Amino acid sequence: MGRAKADHSGRIFCCLAQGFGPAPARPPPTERNPVRSVLLAVCASAVLAVSGAAPAVADTSTPVRAGAVASSPTFSSTSLTSLTSLTDLFAERLLVADKVAAAKYGTDKPIDDPVREQQILADVSARAVGLGLDPEAVAAVFRDQIEANKVVQRGLYARWDAHPELRPAERPDLVKEVRPILDRITNELLDALRETVGVRAGDLCEVRLVLAAGRSARGYRLDGLHVEGLGRAVPSVCG
Numbered sequence: 255m256g257r258a259k260a261d262h263s264g265r266i267f268c269c270l271a272q273g274f275g276p277a278p279a280r281p282p283p284t285e286r287n288p289v290r291s292v293l294l295a296v297c298a299s300a301v302l303a304v305s306g307a308a309p310a311v312a313d314t315s316t317p318v319r320a321g322a323v324a325s326s327p328t329f330s331s332t333s334l335t336s337l338t339s340l341t342d343l344f345a346e347r348l349l350v351a352d353k354v355a356a357a358k359y360g361t362d363k364p365i366d367d368p369v370r371e372q373q374i375l376a377d378v379s380a381r382a383v384g385l386g387l388d389p390e391a392v393a394a395v396f397r398d399q400i401e402a403n404k405v406v407q408r409g410l411y412a413r414w415d416a417h418p419e420l421r422p423a424e425r426p427d428l429v430k431e432v433r434p435i436l437d438r439i440t441n442e443l444l445d446a447l448r449e450t451v452g453v454r455a456g457d458l459c460e461v462r463l464v465l466a467a468g469r470s471a472r473g474y475r476l477d478g479l480h481v482e483g484l485g486r487a488v489p490s491v492c493g
Contacts, residue, residue, distance in 0.1 A: 336450045337462050337491070341470035343446060344487040347399055347439050348480050351406035353432050356422035358407070359414060365407045371400050378444065385448045392447060394490035399443075402487035409479040459492035 358365065375393045382392035414421045426432055453459060467488055471481050 336446075336453050337459075337466035338469055340443070340446045340450060340491060341463070341466040341484070341488070342473065343439055343443050344399065344402070344467075344484060345470040345474040345476060345480070347436070347443075348402060348406055348476070348483045348487065349474065350432060350435050350439070351403040351483065352410065353426045353435075354403065354428065355407040355410040356424070357426045357428045357432060359411060359422065365404055365411070371397075374400065374440075378440065381444060382447075385444060387444075387448055387451070391490070391493075392444070395443070395447065396440075398487050398490050402483040405486050406479055406483040409482070413479075454492050463488055463491055 355365075357363070375396055378396045379389035379393045382389040447454075453462070456462075467484055470476075471484055474480075476484060
C-alpha cells in the first residue's frame with residue numbers, strides 16, 4: 255500500500271476509532287499539514303456528533319441500516335446517503351470475514367489466496383467496463399475490500415490463538431455458504447459504485463465518506479477490529 259493510501263486510510267481509521275472504541279496508536283505523519291489536521295478534527299467531531307459511541311462487540315444479527323439514521327443539518331444531502339449505501343456494504347462484507355476466518359482457522363488454507371483474489375479483481379474489472387466505470391478504479395476499491403477482510407481475519411486468528419475458548423464451534427462451508435454472500439455483495443457494490451460516481455468525485459467526498467462510514471460502523475455494531483477493517487476498506491472510494 256502506497257504512502258498516500260496509507261495516510262488516507264489512517265486518517266479515516268482515526269476518525270472512526272475516536273467515535274467507536276479503542277484503537278491502536280497511530281504515529282503522526284512526518285509532514286504536518288494544517289488543512290489535513292483541521293479536516294481530521296472536523297471528521298472526528300462529526301462522527302461523534304452524528305453517531306455517538308457504539309458497543310465494542312461485533313453483532314452479526316440483523317443490522318439497523320445506517321442509511322436510515324437521521325442526517326445532520328450540514329450533511330443531509332442525498333450524497334451522504336448514497337455513500338452510506340457503499341459503506342454499509344463494506345461493513346457487511348467485513349462481518350462475512352468472520353465466517354471466512356472460521357472456515358480457514360486451523361486448516362492448511364491460508365488467509366492470502368492470490369489466485370482467488372486475481373480472479374475477483376479480473377471479474378470486477380471486466381464488469382466495470384460494461385457499467386461505464388473505470389476498471390482500474392473499481393479494481394482498487396475491491397482490492398481494498400480484500401485487504402480489509404484480511405485485517406479482520408488476522409485479528410480473529412490472533413484472538414483465537416490467545417483465547418482458545420473463543421474459537422468458533424462450527425466451520426462454515428466457503429463454497430456453499432460464504433461465497434454466495436460475497437457474490438451478492440459484489441453485485442450490489444458494483445451497482446453502488448455506478449450510482450455514486452459523481453459524489454465520489456466531489457470535493458467533499460472524504461468528509462462525507464467518514465460520516466457514512468461512522469453510520470455504518472454504528473448500524474452494524476462493529477467492534478474495534480472491524481472498525482479497523484472498515485478504515486482499510488475506504489481509501490479508494492473518493493477521487
